[in-house]
Amino acid sequence: xxxxxxxxxxxxxxxxxxxxxxxxxxxxxxxxxxxxxxxxxxxxxxxxxxxxxxxxxxxxxxxxxxxxxxxxxxxxxxxxxxxxxxxxxxxxxxxxxxxx
Numbered sequence: 001x002x003x004x005x006x007x008x009x010x011x012x013x014x015x016x017x018x019x020x021x022x023x024x025x026x027x028x029x030x031x032x033x034x035x036x037x038x039x040x041x042x043x044x045x046x047x048x049x050x051x052x053x054x055x056x057x058x059x060x061x062x063x064x065x066x067x068x069x070x071x072x073x074x075x076x077x078x079x080x081x082x083x084x085x086x087x088x089x090x091x092x093x094x095x096x097x098x099x100x
């Protein structure tokens with residue numbers, strides 16, 4: 001059945017392309033290289049992110065402590081953590097940012 005094998009080949013190529021695009025790392029906490037590039041660029045446009053979070057998690061204290069030990073800015077810590085978690089859950093950023 002040449003017709004079926006052609007479709008199977010096309011489906012394999014699509015699956016391979018998706019696997020390449022969505023490669024997951026062995027360590028879910030490893031930041032994506034694209035995210036690291038964005039974070040390292042000080043000219044990246046930034047926006048405010050304000051959410052109420054449970055105080056018992058002590059996120060603000062922990063972020064300040066991490067900042068003190070690494071000199072990584074607070075916003076970069078939050079951006080890396082959220083981006084890494086969202087990518088791991090299957091929510092990467094859009095391939096091209098929407099035009100404003």
